[in-house]
Amino acid sequence: MAKKVAVIGAGVSGLISLKCCVDEGLEPTCFERTEDIGGVWRFKENVEDGRASIYQSVVTNTSKEMSCFSDFPMPEDFPNFLHNSKLLEYFRIFAKKFDLLKYIQFQTTVLSVRKCPDFSSSGQWKVVTQSNGKEQSAVFDAVMVCSGHHILPHIPLKSFPGMERFKGQYFHSRQYKHPDGFEGKRILVIGMGNSGSDIAVELSKNAAQVFISTRHGTWVMSRISEDGYPWGSVFHTRFRSMLRNVLPRTAVKWMIEQQMNRWFNHENYGLEPQNKYIMKEPVLNDDVPSRLLCGAIKVKSTVKELTETSAIFEDGTVEENIDVIIFATGYSFSFPFLEDSLVKVENNMVSLYKYIFPAHLDKSTLACIGLIQPLGSIFPTAELQARWVTRVFKGLCSLPSERTMMMDIIKRNEKRIDLFGEGQSQTLQTNYVDYLDELALEIGAKPDFCSLLFKDPKLAVRLYFGPCNSY
Secondary structure, eight states: OOOEEEOOOHHHHHHHHHHHHHHHTOOOEEEEESSSSOOGGSSSSSSSSSSSOOTOBBOOSSOOOHHHHHBOOOOTTTTTOOBBBHHHHHOOOOOHHOOOOOEEOOEEEEEEEOTTTTHHHHOEEEEEEEETEEEEEEEESSSEEOOSOSSSEOOOGGTTTTTOOOOOOEEEEGGGOOOOOOOOOEEEOOSHHHHHHHHHHHHHTTSSSEEEOOOOOOOOEOBGGGGGGHHHHHOOHHHHHHHHHEEEEEEEEHHHHHTTTTTOOOOGTTOOOOOTSSSOOEEEOOOOOOHHHSSSEEEEEEEEEEEESSEETTTEEEEOOOOEEEEOOOOOOOTTTTTTTTTTTTTTOOOOOOTTBOOOOOOEEEOOSOOOSSSSOOHHHHHHHHHHHHHHOOOOOOOOOHHHHHHHHHHHHHHHHHOOOOOOOTTTTTTTHHHHHHHHHHHHSSHHHHHHHHHHHHHHHHHHHSBBBOO
């Protein structure tokens, strides 16, 4: 009899989890609280509680060749970088091709996931859901949590003295949808990640002035890299990943600095990162440098204090008559349907083996998919996670002892802090190619370069020096 698996959420991670369950002969049921698939990539005009939200102009930061699922390339007529509506179209084609919609219960909220009384022997879970005001419960052999981590806005108001006096409008970037209504305003965007930069650029075309406040500076990259290729096709190769792993940190820092400054000198624009040894996720935006040169956007240091109408910055400068403040300060995440004893979130961090499995459970029948921020596309990452997890559920793969898993979690966290720092936005960060290969090794899908060199040397060279595509 096929094992029953509950999949929570029908976004990217949920869809690929469904497919992997079906591929392994498992019996999945997906619970999606909204009326449609797509998760964060489905734009809606209104912000909804408990659901990720994007602005209308969002375009992917990773190209279609680097973002597709391994057995389902994107259509040839799709552009390299996709508008959110185009990406949603891909997910719809994918769901239809593999007949996934029949497994999804829409407008169904998961209220709780609890261990069954005999969990130590059965590994089963009691899942309580609500739909149309009615509660239902069912028992599942395993659970895949695919609810995402871009739902709860992080607004550190206490970090901005005087915020309570500010008379203008302020809100989190999650509430921003389009530039209408901001014409002629003086706008301060706090936070210079991808969302903050996108919003600042878009607003700067019609606003009186846009300021963007950054604490530590950031690297800004173009989506277009060497010879006009998408950046990921050049950056994410096994050869370059190997160099970054074996060379001394000072050499890697110098290489990255040279690469980032090839487009424009960040120091001249006031954007050079304070700590260049940390591999913070770069901002991918093709318009930031030109908007800065035109004066439409001005870079500011950390906000020290706010008054009724102005912002005072740490460098002593003051900007008067601020109309709007947009907090592009990231997200925190939680799992309200899970007990803390299962997956506890502390300081925006969770303790999971390879970012997936709680290490302390008697049975490895609970997994988090997509709760990670790779320096590359999330789609192939979530796919490999789901392929491994479904094999563990089926008994084809096994996990090491709790002690071994805990040691790995501690070591991985130390390495993450060393590479990416301890910031709020870096808690889920990981290297891309290394992590993909790590997961692929678990399921026997990592390319064997030694044997390939003899069987198909041309393919071996392309795999090593070419883009690390999912297929």
